[in-house]
Amino acid sequence: MSAFSEPVPLEGERVVLRPLTADDTAAPAEGHLPQRDGTGAHFAVTDRDSGTPAGTIDLSRVDASRQTCEVGFAIRPSWRGRGFATEALTLVSQWALRACGLHRVELRAPGTDHACQRVAEKAGFRREGVARGAGRGPDGRPHDQVVFGLLRTDLDDTPRADPPRLVGLGVGPGDPELVTAKAVRILGEADVVLVPVMALDEEGRAESVVRTYTGKAERVVFALNDRGGVTGRRAAAWDGAADRVLRAFADGARTVAFATIGDPNVYSTFTYLAQTVRERRPDTVVETVPGITAMQDLAARSGTVLAEGAESVGLVPLTGGVAAFRDALDACDTVVAYKFGSVADEVIGTLKDAGRLDDAVYGARLGLPGEDVRPARDIGGPVPYLSTLIVPGRRTTRGGKIV
Ligand SMILES: C[S@@+](CC[C@H](N)C(=O)[O-])C[C@H]1O[C@@H](n2cnc3c(N)ncnc32)[C@H](O)[C@@H]1O
Numbered sequence: 323m324s325a326f327s328e329p330v331p332l333e334g335e336r337v338v339l340r341p342l343t344a345d346d347t348a349a350p351a352e353g354h355l356p357q358r359d360g361t362g363a364h365f366a367v368t369d370r371d372s373g374t375p376a377g378t379i380d381l382s383r384v385d386a387s388r389q390t391c392e393v394g395f396a397i398r399p400s401w402r403g404r405g406f407a408t409e410a411l412t413l414v415s416q417w418a419l420r421a422c423g424l425h426r427v428e429l430r431a432p433g434t435d436h437a438c439q440r441v442a443e444k445a446g447f448r449r450e451g452v453a454r455g456a457g458r459g460p461d462g463r464p465h466d467q468v469v470f471g472l473l474r475t476d477l478d479d480t481p482r483a484d485p486p487r488l489v490g491l492g493v494g495p496g497d498p499e500l501v502t503a504k505a506v507r508i509l510g511e512a513d514v515v516l517v518p519v520m521a522l523d524e525e526g527r528a529e530s531v532v533r534t535y536t537g538k539a540e541r542v543v544f545a546l547n548d549r550g551g552v553t554g555r556r557a558a559a560w561d562g563a564a565d566r567v568l569r570a571f572a573d574g575a576r577t578v579a580f581a582t583i584g585d586p587n588v589y590s591t592f593t594y595l596a597q598t599v600r601e602r603r604p605d606t607v608v609e610t611v612p613g614i615t616a617m618q619d620l621a622a623r624s625g626t627v628l629a630e631g632a633e634s635v636g637l638v639p640l641t642g643g644v645a646a647f648r649d650a651l652d653a654c655d656t657v658v659a660y661k662f663g664s665v666a667d668e669v670i671g672t673l674k675d676a677g678r679l680d681d682a683v684y685g686a687r688l689g690l691p692g693e694d695v696r697p698a699r700d701i702g703g704p705v706p707y708l709s710t711l712i713v714p715g716r717r718t719t720r721g722g723k724i725v
Contacts, residue, residue: 332365332417333511334409339365339379346375363418367397367410376401379410381418381427389425391418395441407438411445419474420574426473432457433466442470446477485605486571488596489579490586492613495708496527497689498534500614505581508611509536513575516566518544518582518591527690527708528581539581542566544591560591564598571603586610589639589660616710617658620685623695626712629656631723633715644668651676655715655723666705673698673713682713 332339342364362382366375377397384391393415397407415427429447431438443449447470455464489508494500509515509532519526519541532539542563544556563580570578586592587610596608617637621628629635636654638646640662647669650657662669673679682698686709698711717723 332413334370334413336370336404337376337406337409337413338368338370338373339410339413340368342366342378342380346378362391363414363422365410365414367395367406369401369406376406377410379414381414384424389423390428391424391426392428392430393418394429402437407441408444411441411447415445415447415472416477419472419477424474426471429470429472430457430467431470432459433468439468439470445472447472448476484576485607486575486603487577487607487609488567488599489577490590490592490596490608490610491579491581492585492587492590492611493528493531493581493583494614495584495616495619495688495690496531496693497619498531500619500689501531501535502611502613505611505613506535508577508579509581512538512577512579514567514570514578515539516542516563516578516580518542518563518580520544528583530690531583532581540566556594560594560598563595564602567595567599568603571606582613584615585613587612588615588637616660616685616688616708617712619688620683620695620710620712623685623688623693624683624712626683626714627717628658628712629715630717631721632725633723640665640669644672648672648676651678651713657713659711659713661707662711663705663707663709666701666703666709669711670698670701678713678716681716682711685710 343366346366362380362384364380365378367377367379368375377395379393379395381391381393393411395407395410418424418427429442430453431442433452450469450471453467453469455466457465457467459465489512491505491508493505515532515536515538517526517529517532517539519529520543522541522543526541529539529541544559544563567578580592580595582590582592584590592610599606600608617628620626633655635656635658636650637658637660638650639660640647644665647657647659651672659669670679673682679699684696684698684701686694686706688695688708688710690708715723
């Protein structure tokens, strides 16, 4: 019986290891015939971007009582020099030791194959000695093998080469089709995916998008509906979410993704989470993946041009009242309002006074059930928190704003 759990795709930055197919074995990479002895795990090493097979790697000669196995690999000549072998060897041996319960992975490199020996060392294997005459060369004559070993305990001793990574993923306003290919890739490769929710028993807005692509979304509570500055609840929620991220890193996670609606650099809770994590774990690499913002989505759904020629665009959150909105109508050509649910009537009054009501468009729950897009003059009564307003610049002639 195989010592390995069902081989799963193993994903790295440059390669993906997937189970071998008949096509892969029909054209094996030079110098390496995957062993089919029923006790191993056999993978095609594929280029992450194109999916093209670049070689093979397999774990074989499993000794269940000693919890050991051997590893062998080959990368096709045209794919060499890109670090594929090192990454594939690291992925597969760490999988064997961490996920499959083995204690030792052994690699035997021909004494003359210095490239293979370098790959072993770069993947963290230790050189243990030379087995004289243990191999047989292509000429049929015995040759020496350099024996390398990697133990489960070596992994614990080895300081992590890569710093932990926290990625703020913009997943757009609500329509799962408005998620970038990069965000989808990172959702797949992240060890942990966190989604902000108001309560643990309620699905979050980012979560409903993320669930289209992965089942691994885990809820963290944020005081998303609090008003009035840095409330105690807000600060406690940032700390709690940071605790969860740091615990994931301590448990071995390399990438934690935090999904946020729209763009992570536009009025997002991610900003505060990232700041807290950075303070408490300064070696964390923080990255963001841009997302489509609510204003872009409303522009598209309502057929409104956000800016042309030399026009300026002002984006104003109205949690502090309409004064900033009034100023923006004077200062900018196009004005976008966010977070104006509590002052919608005043916003409409301001637009009327400024003679700008007729061109303005309103959109609520964009991309979500109950989406509502209409001219702003048709708004009556209170509007939901997820509402966006665009007041386009005044345009009279084609190209009139080009200078
Ligand atoms: C905390 S901000 C988040 C902004 C978001 N990060 C972005 O890039 O668009 C929340 C505000 O964004 C706007 N918003 C976000 N998602 C929306 C949606 N699906 N429909 C309408 N407005 C939305 C609303 O104005 C809401 O009050």
